[in-house]
Amino acid sequence: GESVGLHLPTLSVQEGDNSIINCAYSNSASDYFIWYKQESGKGPQFIIDIRSNMDKRQGQRVTVLLNKTVKHLSLQIAATQPGDSAVYFCAESRMDSSYKLIFGSGTRLLVRP
Amino acid sequence: NAGVTQTPKFRVLKTGQSMTLLCAQDMNHEYMYWYRQDPGMGLRLIHYSVGEGTTAKGEVPDGYNVSRLKKQNFLLGLESAAPSQTSVYFCASSYGGGAPSYNEQFFGPGTRLTVL
Numbered sequence: 213g214e215s216v217g218l219h220l221p222t223l224s225v226q227e228g229d230n231s232i233i234n235c236a237y238s239n240s241a242s243d244y245f246i247w248y249k250q251e252s253g254k255g256p257q258f259i260i261d262i263r264s265n266m267d268k269r270q271g272q273r274v275t276v277l278l279n280k281t282v283k284h285l286s287l288q289i290a291a292t293q294p295g296d297s298a299v300y301f302c303a304e305s306r307m308d309s310s311y312k313l314i315f316g317s318g319t320r321l322l323v324r325p
Numbered sequence: 326n327a328g329v330t331q332t333p334k335f336r337v338l339k340t341g342q343s344m345t346l347l348c349a350q351d352m353n354h355e356y357m358y359w360y361r362q363d364p365g366m367g368l369r370l371i372h373y374s375v376g377e378g379t380t381a382k383g384e385v386p387d388g389y390n391v392s393r394l395k396k397q398n399f400l401l402g403l404e405s406a407a408p409s410q411t412s413v414y415f416c417a418s419s420y421g422g423g424a425p426s427y428n429e430q431f432f433g434p435g436t437r438l439t440v441l
Contacts, residue, residue: 221365244425255329255415255432256368261425301367310425311356311375314384315367 224322231289233319235302238283242304246313247276247287251298259287259300263307289321297323326351329433331416337439338406346401346436348416355421357399358383358430359391361412368415374399375421406440413437 225231237245243264248256262269262276262285269276275288289296299320303313329350338344348357355376360368360383370383374393388410390402399418403410417430 253434255417255434256430257432258429261429263425303367305425307425310428311358311373311419311421311430312370312383313368313430315369317365317367 221317222320222322224324225292226324227292227294229292231287231292231296231321233287233289233300233321235285235287235316236283237285237302237304237316239304239314240283242306242314244305244307244310245276245278245285246303246305247274248301248303248315249296249298250301250318256301292321292323294323294325297321328352329416329418329431331414331433331436333436334434335437337441338403339441340407342406343402343404344406344438345403346414346416346438348399348401348418348433349397350399350416350418350431351397352418352420352431353396354418354431355396356419356428357393358417358419359389359399359401360415360417361385361410362415362435363412371401371414406438408440411438411440 246261247259250256260271273290278285299318301318302316332347358373359371372391377396380391392400414436416433419428419430
C-alpha cells in the first residue's frame, strides 16, 4: 500500500543551528499534511500543518515546505534548542477526511549543546 | 483540564490473556482514536469512533475490539493477547468533522503493553 516515509532516521545538530527534517509521501491523493513532535515517553504533539494549495507555511520557529511535484515535505526548525530534541513524524491525510492520518516512521532529532 | 488520559500506563500479559485499555478525554471531543506504535515505526490506526455508540476499523484492526458507550471514553480490548500485540498504544481525540481545523488530534501519554 501507499505510505509516508522519511529519508533520515536520526539527525544530530548543534544547538543554535537550523534543522531540516524531510519526508516523502507517495499517495498523490493526499492534500493535507501535518508534522508531529513526540518527546520521550509522551504522545505526539501537533506542530504545524499545511494544505496542498500552499507551498510554505510558517509558525513560531518552524516552517513547513511542500513540494507536490516530487511529493516531498520538510520541516525546518530555526535556532534549534535542546527542548527540540524529539522524534518528528510527518502524517498525510485528505482534506475531506482529515481525521484519518497515515504516519511516517519518524526522524529522531538530537541537539548537541 | 486533564486532556486525554490512558490507563494503565504499563501492562504485561501472557499469551491468551485478555485486557482492556481505557481512554478518557475531558474536551467534549466527538472523535476518538486508538493507535499502536512499534519500534522505529510511526503510529498505525487500529480503530476509531466518530461519536458515542459508533466505531470503525482503521488500518490494523485484527485482534482488537473497541467500544464507545460514553462520549468521553473509548475502550480498546484484546480478547486473546499475542506477542505480536506487544506495542505502545496511544489514544487520541479530536473535535470532529471533515475540516482539518476541527481535527487536530490530541494524544494521551500511551500504554506500554508487553505480551509474553
